[in-house]
Amino acid sequence: MRLIIAGGGTGGHLFPGIAVAEEFLARGPENEVLFVGTERGIEARLMPKLGYKLELISASGMKGMGTVKKLMSAGRLLYGYSQSRKILKAFRPDMVLGVGGYASAPILLAARGMGIRTFIHEQNAAPGLTNKVLSRVVDGIFISMEEAASFFPGKSTQMTGNPIRKEILWGFQEQRSRTTGDTFSLLVFGGSAGAQRINSAMLEALPHLGEVKHKLRITHQTGEKDVARVREGYQAQGVQAQVLSFIDNMSAAYGAADLVICRAGATTIAEVTACGKGCIFIPYPFAADDHQRKNAESLVKRDAGRMILEEDLTGAHLAAEILNLMNHPEQVAELEKNARSLAQLDAAQAIVAAMVMKAD
Ligand SMILES: CC(=O)N[C@H]1[C@@H](OP(=O)(O)OP(=O)(O)OC[C@H]2O[C@@H](n3ccc(=O)[nH]c3=O)[C@H](O)[C@@H]2O)O[C@H](CO)[C@@H](O)[C@@H]1O
Structure with missing residues (x-):
């Protein structure tokens, strides 16, 4: 069988698509x-x-644009639609799965017009505009959180969870290399693009950590634009840190971390629960319908994570949270246990099984 996976833009949309691809390809050499x-x-x-x-x-997207930009965007989508028809004619897929992001719109609409089975997967509790629109025409909707069902009235949805790449599901156990003795490993990352606010807060937290900062083994993902500033920030304060614009091997990064400081994107949440990590979440406050805060809250209320809202984020506050968890390993262990209990590990299998059944 042949499957097109459409969409992306950010890692939070693309990586669940990769997890579905892995599962689909594993099912048969002809796929x-x-x-x-x-x-x-x-x-x-x-x-x-x-x-x-x-x-x-x-x-390209249209949300929040003026009339001229909207017209230009509509032109791009129309051109994308004609490109999509050519791709569909050449690849002849049995089904098309949209994983969110505006690239999925033209190709799902074109596939629908050509009588090909179409599906969408929504990672978040509140769907983005593209999936809201596409939900009206697709053959199946997969959701990661129960809350999303209410945004697709009149449609039946299947709760599958958010697919996680095999590398992270299985690799992290093998790459588990937690620190022993006196050191404590921190993984700091701000979703797939990095987060300047988290970068700055981390640098501002260092003076409040006193001598403890020298016991930290820090891996910090900054995003492309901030890497030099953050690297210099650590150096200026004499603190060892591995500062990267993007982490290619997240499985090893999770495996090594005693504590994770991160945004609360849906795919991040799926991964940290699968890996059973203790986290301090700092939700991105401008995500649609404040969904990152809702994502984080769903863990916090089950004692499966801690949260600092950006409006309360200061170096002193972040340092206090880090110190508290460093000094209370039993609290970290409790967060880890509770996070692990929320993991949904078979989302990719459920999605592929449902698509294959409907496409047959
Ligand atoms: C600002 C914004 O609107 N972000 C949205 C975006 O987040 P974003 O694209 O940041 O996605 P997530 O936080 O959900 O996931 C990040 C993904 O990138 C990977 N990763 C991250 C850093 C790195 O250095 N290397 C790496 O591989 C992680 O392992 C994970 O697979 O999509 C998510 C899923 O739709 C939404 O919930 C988020 O709200």
């Missing part, structure tokens, strides 16, 4: 997958490295 995205998305940078076939189409 083929093609990804469809845009040149501005993370997919254009990552897919060639990962060895997946990728076609690029023209597409």
Whole structure:
């Protein structure tokens, strides 16, 4: 069978798509997958490295734009639609799965017009605009959180969870290399693009950590724009840290971490629960419907994570949370246990099984 996975833009959309591709390909040597995205998305940078076939189409968002920009965007979507028809005719997929992000719109609509089975997967508790629109025409909707069902009235949804890449599901156990003795490992990352606010807060936290800061083994992902500033910030304060713009091997990074400081994107949440990590979540406050805060709260209320809202984020506050958890390993162990209990590990299998059944 042949499957197109469309969408991306950010890692939070793309990586669940990769997890579905892994599962689909594992089911039969004759199975083929093609990804469809845009040149501005993370997919254009990552897919060639990962060895997946990728076609690029023209597409862009419309939310919050003025009339002229909206018209230009509509033009790009129309052009993307005609590119999509060509891709569909050449690849002849049995089904198309949209994983969110505007690149999924033209190709799902074109597939629908050609009588090909179409599906969407929504990672968040509150769906983005593309999935809201596409939900009206697709053959199946997969959701990661129960709350999302209410956004798709009149449609039946299947609760599958958010697919996690095999590398992270299985690799992290093998790459588990937690620190022993006197050191404590911190993994700091701000979703797939990095987070300047978290970067600054971490640097501001260091003076409040006193001598303890020299016991930390820090891996800090900053995003492309902030890497030099953050690297210099650690150096200026004499603190050892591995500062990277992007972490290619998240499995090893999770495996080594005693504590994670991160945003609360849906795919981050799926991964930290699968790996059973203690986390301090700092939700991105401008995500649609404040969904990152809702994601984090669902863990916090089960004692499966701690949260600092950006409005309360200061170096002193972050340092106090870090120190508290360093000094109370039993609290970290409790967070880890509770996070692990919330993990949904078979999302990719459930999605592939449902799509294959409907496409047969
Ligand atoms: C600002 C914003 O609107 N972000 C949205 C975006 O987040 P974003 O793209 O940041 O996605 P998530 O936080 O959900 O997931 C990040 C993904 O990137 C990977 N990773 C991250 C850093 C790194 O250095 N290397 C790496 O591989 C992680 O392992 C994970 O697979 O999509 C998510 C899923 O739809 C949403 O919930 C988020 O709200």
